[in-house]
Amino acid sequence: MSVWEWFTDPANWTGYNGIPIRTWEQIEISFWAMVIALAIAMPIALILGHQRRGIFLATNVGNIGRAIPTLGVLTILASIPEIGIGNFAAILALALFAIPPLLTNTFAGIASVDEEVLDAANGIGMGGFRILSRVELPLALPLIAAGIRTATVQVVATASLAALVGSGGLGRYVVDGYSLQDNTLIIAGAILTGLIAVIADLVLGFVERRITPKGLRGETFVASEEEEIPEATPA
């Protein structure tokens, strides 16, 4: 069967192993991973950024994340009897890898707010919480949105890998293809997993531009001046 025949075969569009269900599984896994990652990373980054402490942690967590192999974390989590193979292990592993870009970008966004702006906010009688929520957060929004986009795209792309530890999602086709030695299945799966990552990037890029306040659009932010760090680690 050719790849084209595989895609046009109605059997591959229905049932629990059909493309719609597998796509939905991938979105579901990614969604819960992002919920966990946001819940952990955002409060830490907002507080550290506001107090301008922990610069070392916030800037180096990305380097550490890069050095840890995703496959290792996935298999370690799935090998813990209390977690077990399947979607839960995948969600936890993906959440762990989404934390660094969220932490780094949110911290950088909050901590880079101009001292004079903070002075002015202080001068008109704003307290710490109001400064964070009404001044720092809106000004940091472009960088925060960029971080969320980077993390989400990375999670959606990496979710395909989770099929190796028995989770659902589009990676299932690739992994099953290798174990069945079915070339068509491998290539069809590769196309689908590549496609969902690229689509996620395009959609979130659009959302990112929409939620950036008008006054801040078109401005570019560079997280670090001396080295141009790519935002994401490929999955």
Add this chain to the structure above:
Amino acid sequence: MVPSASDIPNPWFSWDYVTSNAELLLTAGQEHVFLTVSSVLLALVFAFPLAFLVRRYRKLEAPVLGLSGVLYTIPSLALISLLWPIFGLTPWTVIIALAVYALLVVLRNTVVGLESVSENVVDAARGMGMGRRQLLVRVELPLAMPTILAGIRIATVTTVGMVTIGALVGYGGFGTLILSGFQANFYHAQIMTATLCCVLLAFIFEVLLLVLERLTLPWARQEVPE
């Protein structure tokens, strides 16, 4: 009575595992280093000419960097799988896929590094009578080198982690041990040891490349932020 699976000890850390499988770990480590270094070198061979080309013909910059951004989001699982019908179960399947990601990082950093060279410096060099090639080799490249080397370092560390995915086609260095340990009834010691070895390798590469940066670029240390 047959003991159930959960009765058999399955520790995460076992020095016994390390000593009795030293040879296996060493072989995996050698393969891991070979795959990493080959991928990064292959990436460098293509990154620099491409970067100069983009620099020469500015119109190419947006499409090339845009396309590389799209490629960067494609998971390695997909890229390796798309290459495997072409290159089969050979190291090339892994090396070429990983070289693509490394290429994107190095290319981007080289373009950004060359671009960030101050106009005044370029002007001064031109005033001294430097031609295009001299300008590139003697002024722009040395000034862009810290950014380029940082790109190479980031690409290398990223590649160390991604080599593990090569386990799918049988060339994954420590990744092959991780995957086979997982498939062998969750062999904790093997999974953990191979993962830690992989992190250690990434750390060694990071330190080596940082030292290289320090040694070869004395001028980068005195750089004053604008």
